Amino acid sequence: EPEVTQTPSHQVTQMGQEVILRCVPISNHLYFYWYRQILGQKVEFLVSFYNNEISEKSEIFDDQFSVERPDGSNFTLKIRSTKLEDSAMYFCASMPNRSGGRRAFFGQGTRLTVV
Amino acid sequence: AQKITQTQPGMFVQEKEAVTLDCTYDTSDPSYGLFWYKQPSSGEMIFLIYQGSYDQQNATEGRYSLNFQKARKSANLVISASQLGDSAMYFCAMREVSALRGSARQLTFGSGTQLTVLP
Numbered sequence: 001e002p003e004v005t006q007t008p009s010h011q012v013t014q015m016g017q018e019v020i021l022r023c024v025p026i027s028n029h030l031y032f033y034w035y036r037q038i039l040g041q042k043v044e045f046l047v048s049f050y051n052n053e054i055s056e057k058s059e060i061f062d063d064q065f066s067v068e069r070p071d072g073s074n075f076t077l078k079i080r081s082t083k084l085e086d087s088a089m090y091f092c093a094s095m096p097n098r099s100g101g102r103r104a105f106f107g108q109g110t111r112l113t114v115v
Numbered sequence: 116a117q118k119i120t121q122t123q124p125g126m127f128v129q130e131k132e133a134v135t136l137d138c139t140y141d142t143s144d145p146s147y148g149l150f151w152y153k154q155p156s157s158g159e160m161i162f163l164i165y166q167g168s169y170d171q172q173n174a175t176e177g178r179y180s181l182n183f184q185k186a187r188k189s190a191n192l193v194i195s196a197s198q199l200g201d202s203a204m205y206f207c208a209m210r211e212v213s214a215l216r217g218s219a220r221q222l223t224f225g226s227g228t229q230l231t232v233l234p
Contacts, residue, residue: 033221043160043206045221056221089158102148102167104210104222106160
């Protein structure tokens with residue numbers, strides 16, 4: 001089965017530092033998402049991306065966050081100045097299309113720890 | 116208002132028995148999809164089963180079935196013949212289908228149910 005790949009699997013960063021989380025979606029997919037899950041809590045939507053622009057974003061996705069798809073394969077989430085409360089598991093997901101792609105394929109996640 | 120409600124924070128089931136994990140949802144959109152994901156302790160999200168709002172029959176995938184009751188807005192997951200490897204967190208999720216062209220709405224997740232299968 002095709003896979004969404006996320007790197008790194010674990011990232012420890014100091015508060016105030018910038019961090020970039022990387023994702024390689026499935027190659028023919030068109031819709032891309034970032035979600036986060038604070039330890040022990042539910043999975044929360046951050047942002048969706050289609051046609052090289054943000055489709056939707058949640059209240060969590062403030063000016064400290066940005067996404068881009070620089071080379072047509074990678075899909076990155078950048079946090080400019082990390083805070084302690086950014087510690088969470090971050091999931092990337094992709095879908096092939098709007099109607100036929102019922103299922104979002106998730107990566108294995110990046111566990112971010114801000115110290 | 117919560118869009119997805121999972122009222123069982125934790126459930127226990129004896130190995131080889133069946134178990135039902137509850138999920139209710141709230142939407143005014145006529146078109147939507149309902150999903151169940153499994154999250155083991157390793158953290159990855161594993162897709163289990165999907166039910167479309169217009170599907171006439173309840174979805175089944177191996178030992179997983181979805182008891183879809185549209186009028187009650189419930190989408191309970193039934194796991195038959197539980198195995199020790201089924202011990203995990205289970206999330207119900209919904210995607211509303213946007214009327215906007217080119218927009219695939221995001222998933223909204225419930226708070227999850229921690230299932231423990233006892234030997």
